[in-house]
Amino acid sequence: xxxxLTLLTLASFALAAALFVPARAADDNKSAxxxxxxxxxxxxxxxxxxxxxxxxxxxxxxxxxxxxDAEGFVPLFTGKDLSGWKAAENPQAFKVEDGxxxxxxxxxxxxxxxxxxxxxxxDFHFRAEVMTMPNSNSGIYFHTSLQEKGWPSKGFECQVNxxxxxxxxxxxxxxxxxxxxxxxxxxxxxxxTYDIVVKGDRVQIMINGKTTSEWTQPKxxxxxxxxxxxxxxxGTFALQxxxxxxxVLFRNIRVKPL
Numbered sequence: 434x435x436x437x438l439t440l441l442t443l444a445s446f447a448l449a450a451a452l453f454v455p456a457r458a459a460d461d462n463k464s465a466x467x468x469x470x471x472x473x474x475x476x477x478x479x480x481x482x483x484x485x486x487x488x489x490x491x492x493x494x495x496x497x498x499x500x501x502d503a504e505g506f507v508p509l510f511t512g513k514d515l516s517g518w519k520a521a522e523n524p525q526a527f528k529v530e531d532g533x534x535x536x537x538x539x540x541x542x543x544x545x546x547x548x549x550x551x552x553x554x555x556d557f558h559f560r561a562e563v564m565t566m567p568n569s570n571s572g573i574y575f576h577t578s579l580q581e582k583g584w585p586s587k588g589f590e591c592q593v594n595x596x597x598x599x600x601x602x603x604x605x606x607x608x609x610x611x612x613x614x615x616x617x618x619x620x621x622x623x624x625x626t627y628d629i630v631v632k633g634d635r636v637q638i639m640i641n642g643k644t645t646s647e648w649t650q651p652k653x654x655x656x657x658x659x660x661x662x663x664x665x666x667x668g669t670f671a672l673q674x675x676x677x678x679x680x681v682l683f684r685n686i687r688v689k690p691l
Contacts, residue, residue, distance in 0.1 A: 506687035517547025526674035533684040556691035569679035570597040574671040587662040605645030
């Protein structure tokens with residue numbers, strides 16, 4: 434009887450030990466997973482905590498690099514690459530050559546997404562030097578926003594077209610709102626200065642220092658048909674690639690927030 438009890442006791446201990454080992458292993462594995470999860474969560478929180486200062490540092494660096502000139506204009510284009518700009522729909526239509534953005538290709542738009550004013554402008558004085566090749570069409574948008582396809586639905590277009598025969602709206606006009614018709618104020622193959630001033634409800638466009646279009650948005654203004662987003666608000670700038678036959682160059686792109 435004692436021998437039987439002893440054998441039963443030993444068997445019980447063996448069974449308990451066999452059950453204990455897997456359970457302990459499972460507990461150890463769970464603890465390891467919990468520790469890993471905790472470490473991962475801590476790392477993510479640390480990353481999140483550090484992302485904002487890093488972003489702020491990047492923005493501060495961008496602003497520091499883009500210092501205002503004596504007139505208060507801040508560069509939006511480095512003259513070397515498309516840093517701070519994002520091309521939509523047809524990126525191959527935009528490239529940098531000899532200090533200028535060359536626009537030539539299928540429809541697309543190049544949006545400013547850089548650090549100056551966090552690419553959000555309401556009142557401003559925009560200035561760029563532009564040169565068109567014969568029979569070319571382009572445009573400069575303001576108060577717009579990044580749009581992956583199509584003609585930008587938000588904001589206004591300032592026309593760039595000296596001799597493009599299919600459109601009578603010429604350089605220096607506020608497209609479909611206050612146009613310059615039929616005759617452009619400048620010639621192809623020559624650099625000219627394009628100024629856009631927006632303050633409150635007033636828009637002024639100047640070519641080589643001369644006003645070509647001036648418009649004040651009425652309180653009861655109804656945008657042109659099919660252009661519901663053509664209302665003064667705020668937003669960024671964009672350069673337009675119109676068609677493969679059009680080639681237009683932009684350089685010394687600057688802005689003075691007002």
